[in-house]
Amino acid sequence: MANVTGANSLFLDTARRLSRNRLAVAGGAVILVLAVVSVFPTFFSGADPSRIDTANMLASPSSVHPLGTDKLGRDVLSRMIHGAHISLQVGFISMGIATAIGLLMGLCAGYYGGWADAVISRFIDVMLCFPSFFLILSVIAFLGPSIVNIMVVIGLTGWMGVARLVRAETLSLKERDFVAAARAQGAGDGRIIFRHILPNALAPVLVSATLGVAGAILVESGLSFLGIGVQPPTPSWGNILTAGKDNIESAWWLSLYPGLAILVTVLGYNLLGEGIQEAVDPRLKAR
Amino acid sequence: MLRYILRRVLLMPVMLLGISVISFGVMHLAPGGPVSLASDLNPKVTAEARARLNAYYGLDKPLHVQYVNWLSRVGRFDFGDSFAPDGRKVWHKIRERIPVTLSINLLSEAIIFLVAVPLGLYAALRRGSFFDRASTVGVFVGFAMPGFWLALLLMILFGVKLGWLPISGLVSLEYDSLSFAGKMGDRARHLVLPVFVGAFSGLAGLSRFMRSNMLETIRQDYIATARAKGLSERVVLWRHAMRNALLPVITILGLSVPGLLGGSVIMESIFAIPGLGQLFFQGVMSRDYPLILAELVLTAFLTLLGNLLADVGYAVADPRIRTGN
Numbered sequence: 001m002a003n004v005t006g007a008n009s010l011f012l013d014t015a016r017r018l019s020r021n022r023l024a025v026a027g028g029a030v031i032l033v034l035a036v037v038s039v040f041p042t043f044f045s046g047a048d049p050s051r052i053d054t055a056n057m058l059a060s061p062s063s064v065h066p067l068g069t070d071k072l073g074r075d076v077l078s079r080m081i082h083g084a085h086i087s088l089q090v091g092f093i094s095m096g097i098a099t100a101i102g103l104l105m106g107l108c109a110g111y112y113g114g115w116a117d118a119v120i121s122r123f124i125d126v127m128l129c130f131p132s133f134f135l136i137l138s139v140i141a142f143l144g145p146s147i148v149n150i151m152v153v154i155g156l157t158g159w160m161g162v163a164r165l166v167r168a169e170t171l172s173l174k175e176r177d178f179v180a181a182a183r184a185q186g187a188g189d190g191r192i193i194f195r196h197i198l199p200n201a202l203a204p205v206l207v208s209a210t211l212g213v214a215g216a217i218l219v220e221s222g223l224s225f226l227g228i229g230v231q232p233p234t235p236s237w238g239n240i241l242t243a244g245k246d247n248i249e250s251a252w253w254l255s256l257y258p259g260l261a262i263l264v265t266v267l268g269y270n271l272l273g274e275g276i277q278e279a280v281d282p283r284l285k286a287r
Numbered sequence: 288m289l290r291y292i293l294r295r296v297l298l299m300p301v302m303l304l305g306i307s308v309i310s311f312g313v314m315h316l317a318p319g320g321p322v323s324l325a326s327d328l329n330p331k332v333t334a335e336a337r338a339r340l341n342a343y344y345g346l347d348k349p350l351h352v353q354y355v356n357w358l359s360r361v362g363r364f365d366f367g368d369s370f371a372p373d374g375r376k377v378w379h380k381i382r383e384r385i386p387v388t389l390s391i392n393l394l395s396e397a398i399i400f401l402v403a404v405p406l407g408l409y410a411a412l413r414r415g416s417f418f419d420r421a422s423t424v425g426v427f428v429g430f431a432m433p434g435f436w437l438a439l440l441l442m443i444l445f446g447v448k449l450g451w452l453p454i455s456g457l458v459s460l461e462y463d464s465l466s467f468a469g470k471m472g473d474r475a476r477h478l479v480l481p482v483f484v485g486a487f488s489g490l491a492g493l494s495r496f497m498r499s500n501m502l503e504t505i506r507q508d509y510i511a512t513a514r515a516k517g518l519s520e521r522v523v524l525w526r527h528a529m530r531n532a533l534l535p536v537i538t539i540l541g542l543s544v545p546g547l548l549g550g551s552v553i554m555e556s557i558f559a560i561p562g563l564g565q566l567f568f569q570g571v572m573s574r575d576y577p578l579i580l581a582e583l584v585l586t587a588f589l590t591l592l593g594n595l596l597a598d599v600g601y602a603v604a605d606p607r608i609r610t611g612n
Contacts, residue, residue, distance in 0.1 A: 125302060128545070129305075130309070131545035132549060134548070140571070222434075225435045226556060238433075249443075262433050263432050267431035
């Protein structure tokens with residue numbers, strides 16, 4: 001019982017420190033609003049994002065179209081909201097894949113050591129040699145730019161940081177007394193890894209996952225900018241921006257809003273991630 | 288130090304082997320192998336080019352034989368012929384573009400270093416001040432801003448609206464008719480926007496790192512000792528703290544090589560700069576497999592080289608490694 005309250009107060013402590021960090025709270029608020037909007041895109045967007053209206057092409061922002069229309073007369077606000085759904089989906093699923101692989105690799109390398117560690121660590125080093133954008137582009141070039149391919153490839157090229165973090169964390173955790181106690185009670189490797197080590201290694205993983213969502217959104221927008229990201233007519237922030245850049249002189253709103261949306265979202269995730277890091281590790285904050 | 292460097296160098300073949308295996312694997316991701324995909328998706332690839340590719344990779348042989356064959360050619364910088372209509376050797380196409388991308392990236396790195404280091408140090412010393420908070424927000428915005436978007440906005444502002452700077456290519460059309468000074472000036476003006484955009488997004492990482500590293504260093508015992516000896520605050524900060532806080536920057540600069548190379552794809556496409564990134568993107572769009580593979584291997588190799596140089600630099604700069612074993 002003492003343990004449980006101990007864990008709770010540690011958690012509350014962290015949450016309190018986090019709530020005092022105004023930048024992190026602002027980041028969290030942005031993320032929350034976006035999450036709600038993007039989970040129910042049809043509820044929040046009035047107009048149909050793919051309804052073409054040739055009478056209203058490149059209309060400037062008005063009460064009917066708060067963010068104007070694009071070159072096919074489609075409502076930009078509505079496309080932005082549906083784009084949020086796609087962009088965040090790419091961000092979360094890619095991050096999920098990367099985190100899962102990174103956790104497994106890191107736990108294996110750190111816990112078993114020896115050959116497993118040597119092989120996994122060299123593998124990480126080799127993967128880090130490839131500029132990830134080059135690797136992603138190559139794979140997309142071979143497999144084609146479907147949204148599933150994009151999420152998988154971003155995930156497969158983004159796990160190395162998590163793996164290194166978890167490996168280092170596991171190396172120190174496995175020497176702790178509570179692991180020895182668990183082993184003395186007859187717990188197997190699997191139980192020790194997933195019940196005792198993993199929960200204690202989660203804090204830094206949470207930070208890197210938060211930053212990972214932001215990174216994946218940026219990568220997808222970059223791919224879309226090059227025309228090999230999420231393919232139209234499915235809207236993503238990246239491809240709305242890309243489509244808008246041809247009309248940047250006459251219809252600035254097409255390029256401004258998606259860029260701002262990416263900027264604010266990525267900023268939100270980064271500020272929250274940094275905030276969590278400082279809250280989890282108060283040493284960083286202490287003078 | 289010798290042993291430390293020797294270990295790094297001895298690991299190189301292992302790393303190179305890993306790089307080659309992954310690159311080879313990427314090529315064989317294509318369903319049915321690279322040749323059949325080429326014929327399906329790229330009607331421009333003639334039967335003759337496919338036959339050449341077949342001969343180059345020996346695609347009718349077992350996989351491990353293909354790999355060894357390919358590896359022995361790559362070891363001699365023979366990457367085969369490009370699928371592009373010119374059909375030139377891939378290595379020749381890449382070789383002529385390396386200086387462009389390398390010089391732009393080195394310039395960006397230099398600017399990142401010159402701006403981010405003082406920024407991070409000053410923010411650490413004035414922790415919690417207005418400057419600290421403003422620069423924190425500033426670098427985070429820079430980090431979150433999609434590079435291509437920033438490039439687009441700057442092109443509109445400085446290139447189109449104000450007309451101050453050229454927005455594409457490395458030199459103007461009338462470059463050949465300019466005097467020597469004019470040529471240098473023309474080149475410099477073309478580099479302003481690409482280098483600025485490249486450096487801007489890289490500032491955040493290094494300055495944040497510098498800041499937290501300096502904060503960490505100031506807390507060390509030897510700083511307390513230096514203060515206790517009665518040294519002036521200036522000597523403590525500049526001689527004792529900063530030199531130690533600066534050391535890991537060498538590693539960070541080395542680690543930023545792949546990011547900059549990757550970013551050059553988008554940057555060079557936007558600014559129409561004839562570098563490695565643009566060539567790679569053209570290769571991706573035309574499914575020029577020999578080119579894609581060659582660039583994948585070579586950029587990984589460049590990164591490996593960058594990291595090795597950083598490691599050696601670190602060993603030379605840090606007396607704890609230099610004099611130890």
